[in-house]
Amino acid sequence: xASSSSSSLSRVVVKSSDNNLFVVNKKVASxxxxxxxxxxxxxxxxxxxxxxxxxxxxxxxxxxxxxxxCEKHADFADDDNNNQELKQWDHEFLKKFDYAxxxxxxxxxxxxxxxxxxxxxCQFIADSIKDLTVQQIRQIFDIKNDxxxxxxxxxxxxxxxAFR
Amino acid sequence: xxxxxxxxxxxxxxxxxxxxxxxxxxNQDFISNLPTEVIEDILKRxxxxxxxxxxxxxxxxxxxxxxxxxxxxxxSFWCKHQIAGINDKHxxxxxxxxxxxxxxxxNVPVQKFHVHLPNDRNQLVAYLSxxxxxxxxxxxxxxxxxxxxxxxxxxxxxxxxSCKELMKLKINHYTITxxxxxxxxxxxxxxxxxxxxxxxxGVFRRLLAKCPKLIELxxxxxxxxxxxxxxxxxxEYLTIKGDFDSIDFVNVQGLKCVSVGFFHPANFFMxxxxxxxxxxxxxxxxxxxxxxxxxxxxxxxxxNEFYKSxxxxxxxxxxxxxxxxxxxxxxxxxxxxxxxGHLLIRVEGVDILAKAKPSTGADFKSITRAQI
Numbered sequence: 001x002a003s004s005s006s007s008s009l010s011r012v013v014v015k016s017s018d019n020n021l022f023v024v025n026k027k028v029a030s031x032x033x034x035x036x037x038x039x040x041x042x043x044x045x046x047x048x049x050x051x052x053x054x055x056x057x058x059x060x061x062x063x064x065x066x067x068x069x070c071e072k073h074a075d076f077a078d079d080d081n082n083n084q085e086l087k088q089w090d091h092e093f094l095k096k097f098d099y100a101x102x103x104x105x106x107x108x109x110x111x112x113x114x115x116x117x118x119x120x121x122c123q124f125i126a127d128s129i130k131d132l133t134v135q136q137i138r139q140i141f142d143i144k145n146d147x148x149x150x151x152x153x154x155x156x157x158x159x160x161x162a163f164r
Numbered sequence: 165x166x167x168x169x170x171x172x173x174x175x176x177x178x179x180x181x182x183x184x185x186x187x188x189x190x191n192q193d194f195i196s197n198l199p200t201e202v203i204e205d206i207l208k209r210x211x212x213x214x215x216x217x218x219x220x221x222x223x224x225x226x227x228x229x230x231x232x233x234x235x236x237x238x239x240s241f242w243c244k245h246q247i248a249g250i251n252d253k254h255x256x257x258x259x260x261x262x263x264x265x266x267x268x269x270x271n272v273p274v275q276k277f278h279v280h281l282p283n284d285r286n287q288l289v290a291y292l293s294x295x296x297x298x299x300x301x302x303x304x305x306x307x308x309x310x311x312x313x314x315x316x317x318x319x320x321x322x323x324x325x326s327c328k329e330l331m332k333l334k335i336n337h338y339t340i341t342x343x344x345x346x347x348x349x350x351x352x353x354x355x356x357x358x359x360x361x362x363x364x365x366g367v368f369r370r371l372l373a374k375c376p377k378l379i380e381l382x383x384x385x386x387x388x389x390x391x392x393x394x395x396x397x398x399x400e401y402l403t404i405k406g407d408f409d410s411i412d413f414v415n416v417q418g419l420k421c422v423s424v425g426f427f428h429p430a431n432f433f434m435x436x437x438x439x440x441x442x443x444x445x446x447x448x449x450x451x452x453x454x455x456x457x458x459x460x461x462x463x464x465x466x467x468n469e470f471y472k473s474x475x476x477x478x479x480x481x482x483x484x485x486x487x488x489x490x491x492x493x494x495x496x497x498x499x500x501x502x503x504x505g506h507l508l509i510r511v512e513g514v515d516i517l518a519k520a521k522p523s524t525g526a527d528f529k530s531i532t533r534a535q536i
Contacts, residue, residue, distance in 0.1 A: 103195065103197075103198065106198060106202060107198060107199070107202070110198075110199060110201075110202050118202070118205070119205075122202065122205045122206045122209060123209055125195065125206050126206050126207075126209035126210050127209075129206075129210060129214070129218075130210060130211075130214065133217075134217050134218065134220055134221060137218065137221060138221055141195055141196075143196060143221045143222050143225070144222060145221070145222055146222050146223050147222070147223060147226075151223070151226075152220075155219060155220055155226055156220060159216045159217065159219055159220060159229075161213075161216075161244055161245065161258075161262060162213040162214075162216035162217045162244065163217065164244045164245075
């Protein structure tokens with residue numbers, strides 16, 4: 001970094017869409033590329049003030065979860081020997097949520113560019129879809145059939161092989 | 165000024181395109197409102213047949229299926245075309261038509277193209293229109309390709325060499341007799357896995373010379389090659405499985421990590437080659453780890469570049485089950501490493517530990533030099 005060490009920030013304040021403030025230490029915030037780029041940018045400018053980063057797309061309950069994840073992963077950032085423990089934690093972390101929360105969390109991870117959380121969410125969703133039938137997927141995720149009868153017949157015919 | 169910075173970031177993160185997301189506002193169905201890239205990220209983790217099934221959910225999902233860029237015709241795909249549940253009999257003709265059809269929808273670069281040829285004993289000729297597919301892929305572009313041949317050894321389709329945009333390539337059980345005269349190289353290739361390949365004279369070397377950006381190279385069980393010559397300056401991660409009479413590291417200056425698996429665990433020619441590599445001061449090596457697969461066992465060595473004394477300083481061996489051959493190996497490492505400072509041996513499995521313990525003690529009594 002070009003700027004002097006005196007201007008490096010130790011904390012940032014993140015504001016959720018419902019106007020709650022979260023004080024986040026830099027190491028934790030750096031788990032999100034979006035926050036990291038904001039911090040880097042401010043440091044380059046040599047600002048000494050605590051910066052406030054408003055995230056107009058993320059509600060406070062979802063932001064709390066993202067930050068919980070970032071905090072845990074920041075703890076493990078320096079040693080990869082404890083991978084197994086972290087993996088276990090990741091799994092337990094996602095298991096707690098309903099699909100709606102998982103959905104919002106996935107979107108927030110995508111928006112905040114927290115790649116490992118996004119991967120984790122995508123894998124978790126894929127794993128939960130894997131063993132479901134189309135009918136079950138339709139019910140659980142409430143997906144409306146918007147095909148015309150002709151379209152539906154076409155695609156059924158086309159993809160019949162997948163149902164053997 | 166902060167808002168200016170944030171707004172600079174926003175287009176980059178495509179913020180404007182996104183709807184506000186909040187669990188309480190999700191009245192639309194779950195996952196359908198995720199950004200397209202995220203849906204693609206989820207679908208690429210599923211078997212392709214599941215993605216095809218999901219194409220019947222709604223128009224949105226049909227479109228996702230039709231634009232699915234991860235084409236995986238692996239064994240789970242072949243299973244769907246099994247004839248009357250017989251394991252080694254598939255409907256090759258139908259599969260051929262199916263792949264033709266799916267590829268005909270594609271007009272944007274394909275992320276992944278994976279074809280598996282099963283070992284159908286009754287199928288005399290592996291007739292699939294591979295060349296047609298590869299021709300199409302070479303036109304629209306393909307990033308990652310896996311050709312996995314469990315059927316009889318055959319010539320690798322030449323049109324693979326026309327897929328210039330490849331970043332990852334894995335080929336299994338093919339013959340490559342020569343390179344096409346007009347082959348310009350795989351200029352974007354980062355990862356290359358060569359498994360059970362028969363190379364024509366000099367082809368291996370010339371192929372690697374045409375991969376200027378190669379970072380990961382895996383060589384597994386090459387057929388009929390006894391002398392391995394590696395001239396791969398860009399490669400950082402190297403895996404070698406199988407035995408060679410000699411290995412010549414001509415140019416491996418980028419190497420960070422080497423993994424080795426021996427078929428005959430007593431092949432110390434190869435270990436010697438790696439010890440020499442580790443002690444050569446010309447080469448910058450961070451870690452070399454050699455991994456030996458005796459069934460489920462793993463041996464793992466670690467050399468550390470921070471000790472520039474040109475000798476093996478740290479060894480980590482894991483997965484010991486107490487076999488004689490493993491102690492021979494350890495002994496060999498100990499006798500050939502004069503300044504060994506750290507030796508870590510991890511024994512796996514409780515039952516095995518009990519068995520291994522007495523002999524471990526006995527073996528190490530005779531070796532007093534190293535601190536264990």
